[in-house]
Amino acid sequence: MLKAAIFDDEYIVLQGLQTMIEWESYGIELIGTATDGHSAFQLFEEFRPDIIFTDIRMPKYNGLSLIEKILAIAPETNCIVFSGFNEYEYVKQAIKLGVVDYLEKPITIPMIKDAIEKIIDRVHKIRTLSELKLLCEENRSELLEKATLDLLNWGAGAVKKWRKCFGDGVFNIKGITVLSITERVEYLKKTSFEIIPIQNGSEHLAVALHFDHDVNEHLIQMMDDIKNSGVIAGAGRTFRSLDHAPQSFLEAKKALRYAQFLGHQGLITVEEISETPLHTDKLTDQEKAIISCLRAGDKDGSLTQLDTLLNHFQINQQCPEIIEREMLKVLYLALEAVKGTGKNITEIYHSDFLPHIEIRELNGCKEMFQWFRLKFEMITEWMQNTKQENIHEAVEKACTYIKENFHRDLCLQEVAEFVGMNATYFSLLFKEEIGQSYIKYLTHFRMEHAKELLQKGNKVTDVSKKVGYHSYRHFSELFKKHSGVNPGLYRNSI
Incomplete structure (x- = not known):
């Protein structure tokens, strides 16, 4: 919407133009009026109207001085002057200054409406021409x-x-x-x-x-x-x-x-750009150490070795393409280690994970190193958890095997071989996970089962054999140590 202002020292003129003209119907907002040159200029500076109607004769300084000041600041402003019958010389000066129209007093409503329509037409033509020029320049620039x-x-x-x-x-x-x-x-x-x-x-x-x-x-x-x-x-x-x-x-x-x-x-x-390669296609000792720790489930060791490698990259200040190649080599070897567990790699990353694409979208050295370490840390965390899960599974599998075979002579070596572990390592692992040694766990399980059999009235000698003891005396000693009484007294008390 265009903005307009009226400057005249005659109250009747101001009041009439404000009330008798439907400014909004022309797409114009009347932002204010003034009765002297000083107030008029202050109004202009505050609102910067597109159209100004001003009388030539006003207190403080006249309309011509006002127009000259306004057009010096905003030459695109459309100024229309009101003039009396004997002010032709003033009108000539106004035209030289660049006013777009002048209206001879007394001012009538049709005169104002006609001036408004001319100004609106002029503004639209100027704007259209400016837009066309701008569009032409933009099109040429775009092309x-x-x-x-x-x-x-x-x-x-x-x-x-x-x-x-x-x-x-x-x-x-x-x-x-x-x-x-x-x-x-x-x-x-x-x-x-x-x-x-x-x-x-x-x-x-x-x-x-x-x-x-x-x-x-x-x-x-x-x-x-x-x-x-x-x-x-x-x-x-x-x-x-x-x-x-x-x-x-x-x-x-x-x-x-x-x-x-x-x-x-x-x-x-x-x-x-320096393009001297850091390494050959063979793995360095540092990279071998990283993968070795990873396969062993040693998260801290893997990340320590990785940080040493990253520090080596940073010191050498190579171009990103060379460092990318080294990072991807280590990362893909780590993913091969994941596959070696028999698990699906999508448990760590989504199915469309493409590290060679992601790394190309990184720019800064710090950003690339952070990305690489984060990806590798996720793999080491997963490998460590997987190894721990495998340990839990081995102990659980051993417990089930014991429950199914406790009735016969069942040694530690046999159970360790069943779960695919070294006997010494299995013994330590079993105690760590269960909270008691293998033999104590087996004995406790046998004694509790013996109680159940004695409660049902089975003979002590039969119970001894059924829970895996061929020596009655040895069974009795273990039962008394476990329950506080010998098996015969326990059976009779029930």
């Missing part, structure tokens, strides 16, 4: 940006279309350099080179077009611009032919990732 992105992706196949979009001066281009930047930066056009900013999704690019051969000077200028803006950027090499734009593009992205990974500020070029 050039799209054509430049095609050039970066397709090279020679997109050169012809790009030249057509770029227009005049295209054959003066002596070289092209691509920059990949952490955020969009608007550059001023230089006399010797031009920057085309591009946003491709979350990716920010800047394509430098060189119009002379002093490329190093151009890069220094760009370095200063980027450093002052506080962003990080990577630059590919400069190529003389537009056909090689895709290569500079890939190099720029690689340089940016390297800069982010190591925490560099400003601009870094692809030539500055």
Whole structure:
């Protein structure tokens, strides 16, 4: 909605225009009135109306002085002056100042309505023209940006279309350099080179077009611009032919990732990247130690060895691609260890877990190391829990076997072999889990079962054999030690 204000020292004029004109029907909001030049200017400064109706003669300073001050600040303001019969010279001055219309007093409602309609038509035409110009400029900019992105992706196949979009001066281009930047930066056009900013999704690019051969000077200028803006950027090499734009593009992205990974500020070029490999494809002693601890279920040992490896990565300051390869090698070996347990890997990660995809989305060294350690920690936690579950299962399996075979001569070695463990280790594990030794557990189970048999009236000698003791005397001694009385007295008391 347009905003309008009325300035006149005649109360009747102000009151009449406020009440007799349906301003809202024209899409206009009447924001206020004033009776002198000083108050009028204060009202203008506060609300910045689009349309001003003002009398030429007003106290303090007249309408012409007011119009001159307003148009100096906001030349787009539509000013209409009211003039008397003998004020033609003032009207001429007003027209020179840039008023859009003048109305001769006495003012009538039809005169005001006619002036409003003319102004609205004028405002719409001006706005339409401005919008068309802006749209044309935006379309040209969008077309050039799209054509430049095609050039970066397709090279020679997109050169012809790009030249057509770029227009005049295209054959003066002596070289092209691509920059990949952490955020969009608007550059001023230089006399010797031009920057085309591009946003491709979350990716920010800047394509430098060189119009002379002093490329190093151009890069220094760009370095200063980027450093002052506080962003990080990577630059590919400069190529003389537009056909090689895709290569500079890939190099720029690689340089940016390297800069982010190591925490560099400003601009870094692809030539500055170190690509000396850290290791061969064989496992290092450090990596072997990590996997060994993992297979043994030693979570603390695995993570200690892992932190040593990460510290080694950080000290060497290699490009992220090399460190990625080493991290993925260790991670995939860890996942192979998980498969070796016979369990499903989806118990740790979702079915579409692709570490080589996830790691490529990380930039900073700290971010990548945190991601790697978190993923590995999840595996070590799972391996430790799985090993613990297997231990519980072994003890439970042993207890069941004892209950089913207690009636015969059942030694520790036989039970350990049944659950697939070393006898000594099984003995320690059994006591840790059950709270008593294997022989005490077996004896207790046999004695409790013997009580049940004696309560049913079975003979002591028969009971002794049924609970696994072929020596009556040995059974009696154990039963008395367990129950406080010998088996015969226990049977008779029941």
